[in-house]
Amino acid sequence: MSTHQPLHLKTFALLTVIVVAGPLGNVLLGKGMKAAGRVHPWPPSALLQEGMRVFSSGTIWVGIASLITFFIAYMLVLSWADYSYVQPASSISYAVVALLSYSVLGEKVSPLMWAGVAIICLGVFVVGRTGPNTRRSTERGQP
Amino acid sequence: MSSFLLLAWIIVIGTCGEMCVSRAMKVVGEVKDFRPLAIVRVIARALRVGWMWLGVGMMAAAFFALLGVLSVDNVSFVVPVTALSYLAGACGGVFFLGERVTRERWLGVLLVVIGVSLVILGRAK
Numbered sequence: 003m004s005t006h007q008p009l010h011l012k013t014f015a016l017l018t019v020i021v022v023a024g025p026l027g028n029v030l031l032g033k034g035m036k037a038a039g040r041v042h043p044w045p046p047s048a049l050l051q052e053g054m055r056v057f058s059s060g061t062i063w064v065g066i067a068s069l070i071t072f073f074i075a076y077m078l079v080l081s082w083a084d085y086s087y088v089q090p091a092s093s094i095s096y097a098v099v100a101l102l103s104y105s106v107l108g109e110k111v112s113p114l115m116w117a118g119v120a121i122i123c124l125g126v127f128v129v130g131r132t133g134p135n136t137r138r139s140t141e142r143g144q145p
Numbered sequence: 146m147s148s149f150l151l152l153a154w155i156i157v158i159g160t161c162g163e164m165c166v167s168r169a170m171k172v173v174g175e176v177k178d179f180r181p182l183a184i185v186r187v188i189a190r191a192l193r194v195g196w197m198w199l200g201v202g203m204m205a206a207a208f209f210a211l212l213g214v215l216s217v218d219n220v221s222f223v224v225p226v227t228a229l230s231y232l233a234g235a236c237g238g239v240f241f242l243g244e245r246v247t248r249e250r251w252l253g254v255l256l257v258v259i260g261v262s263l264v265i266l267g268r269a270k
Contacts, residue, residue, distance in 0.1 A: 096225055
């Protein structure tokens with residue numbers, strides 16, 4: 003399972019898009035939602051008004067555009083790479099989110115949270131290194 | 146409390162959605178042409194696969210829950226907690242799909258759980 007093959011350029015390029023666009027989208031959504039304030043989905047009649055309020059924010063739309071970019075890159079890379087390969091390769095996203103939250107949103111990230119994020123990255127990496135237990139691993143080409 | 150319910154929703158429904166999208170893209174096949182028109186054609190082809198609609202629907206449901214939880218909690222808290230999807234994936238594999246999860250994978254899941262616990266503890270301070 004742990005054969006180290008060189009990354010194809012297209013895989014590397016798309017993974018870069020994934021680890022930048024995904025966290026950026028989440029951070030922009032966080033910024034937009036903080037500005038919009040707490041959402042009250044009840045009663046349902048108020049839902050439309052709440053939706054209008056949230057989606058009138060430009061930050062939310064840029065965040066959505068960023069997440070759509072992430073999603074398209076994710077779709078494309080999954081057309082040839084294993085889900086269990088993409089998972090560890092994109093695990094660094096958690097660190098990017100923490101970094102962006104700290105630097106762009108000015109959120110307070112405690113040392114304990116940084117340690118947690120580092121362990122999550124490591125954990126996701128370990129999960130992804132394990133065999134996917136599917137018959138495809140020998141049938142298809144490497145990512 | 147409602148934040149934790151929304152996070153649980155994001156973790157479970159989001160993971161199921163990703164699996165469905167992954168399955169749909171395997172049906173579509175490897176993408177070799179990256180010109181914009183070719184990518185549009187790939188997306189159109191993917192949208193003819195039922196799994197893609199199911200996946201996108203689930204991911205949309207997770208997305209709206211994410212918006213809700215981001216209105217009350219910090220991104221630096223919410224996103225790391227969603228890593229519990231790896232625990233959900235492993236447990237789902239064992240209990241619903243009858244998969245054999247290796248010791249190494251359980252170790253990875255354990256690390257994720259420890260990491261998320263630290264993030265939750267760090268946020269509480």
